[in-house]
């Protein structure tokens with residue numbers, strides 16, 4: 305009899321203790337199933353990347369002498385549901401039980417726990433990836449009044465002794481350098497050359513299509529530049545540390561139609577499928593600070609994303625699930641306009657960010673938050689629909705990280721459990737942080753009229769229509785003061801204009 309060990313598509317962690325010894329008694333199981341391709345409409349690159357990385361991972365296990373049973377999407381024996389496959393594989397190998405690593409998604413976690421209880425005895429172990437255990441963030445905040453990323457982040461710095469000096473104080477005398485990290489990009493220095501790998505995935509793509517899997521977005525090799533194994537991921541990490549990290553902090557919030565990637569790492573896919581461990585990413589950034597004297601603002605800003613935000617949102621997810629995806633604090637009901645799937649809107653900021661997302665399966669944080677998310681919230685799009693769109697389109701989108709970012713940070717659909725105020729702005733912010741407004745069909749300065757930038761009327765209307773829910777938020781005192789100072793007629797005209805935009809979303 306053999307033991308089965310299940311490896312999910314986002315558990316490609318070659319350093320997991322499972323693999324430290326080779327045994328004929330163990331069969332590793334990986335499977336490409338419709339259950340996982342079809343729960344939401346995915347970007348083509350996301351399906352290709354996950355399957356290709358799974359295949360490469362299985363090959364490396366075999367090479368190291370492990371036994372592997374790999375079910376491809378077109379294998380006639382494939383039942384296309386994880387547990388159905390496990391049942392017949394258990395029979396096939398006469399395995400009395402199976403083992404699995406903690407799934408990162410609530411749905412799969414429940415599903416496998418139930419299956420292990422009722423059908424095939426199973427044991428769950430750690431995925432040996434994150435700094436924190438699932439419940440750790442929740443426990444941290446159980447004795448605190450408010451959930452604040454910053455207080456969790458500081459505790460992580462201390463606990464893991466990251467950028468902490470000999471006296472136990474934060475390196476450089478401050479916990480963060482956010483004020484240095486809000487620059488627009490003037491056009492120089494130029495973004496690093498795209499050194500990511502290229503792959504010929506035509507055969508795999510043909511198989512996926514022949515299996516009837518539906519998808520959207522650009523599949524062509526020209527845009528498909530994701531690391532598919534650990535070696536490629538490590539090379540990408542090195543390249544980022546050398547060429548982009550030095551400017552990461554400064555231009556973290558900047559956007560440009562000339563440089564889509566700017567100084568971001570593009571490491572989220574490799575991290576989220578666990579090809580890279582967050583500790584080695586943090587170690588590489590610390591080493592660059594120590595040995596090459598990189599600016600603390602860049603290194604600290606980057607490390608905060610990894611040990612702060614990434615771990616924090618995971619903790620939020622496990623604390624709030626189930627039910628977090630159903631939140632709709634503002635009761636927003638509008639359906640997503642068709643241009644979310646083809647980028648064809650006259651608003652240049654949205655057109656750029658969405659077209660890029662369709663081509664690259666990637667957009668950086670401020671594009672996701674302050675262009676696409678900002679517009680969606682101001683316009684009143686349904687947060688659950690939007691969540692499904694984000695979960696489908698981005699190469700790095702897995703529910704544990706996508707849901708708190710979309711429902712919590714971006715849409716405030718949880719009523720402020722994650723963010724202290726909605727992340728919204730009028731056209732002025734987008735114009736300050738990007739070159740998107742230049743050449744746009746709409747006028748960034750105007751609030752009224754067919755050629756006014758829709759962000760402006762929608763911004764004031766959003767605050768006016770949700771005064772009962774937001775009016776007492778101290779962080780919005782200035783906004784509401786400005787609203788009160790606005791003449792009644794002016795406000796009525798702005799709100800009328802916002803109704804027009806909401807009615808014309810398809811053609812905006």
Ligand code: FAD
Pocket residue numbers: 567568569570571572573575576606609610613614615617667668669670672673677694695698700701702705706707709710713714
């Ligand atoms: P960099 O800017 O180089 O940052 C480095 C790393 O820090 C990232 O790879 C990521 O692991 C981590 N990180 C940065 N910001 C966050 C954050 N807010 N939450 C968690 N980790 C963070 N990130 C995902 O990994 N998957 C998602 O599905 C996802 N959905 C998002 C949806 C919305 C609406 C928003 C506003 C943000 C979302 N993010 C998501 C967070 C962030 O936008 C991406 O992690 C980042 O753009 C990935 O690109 P990068 O690797 O170049 O990141």
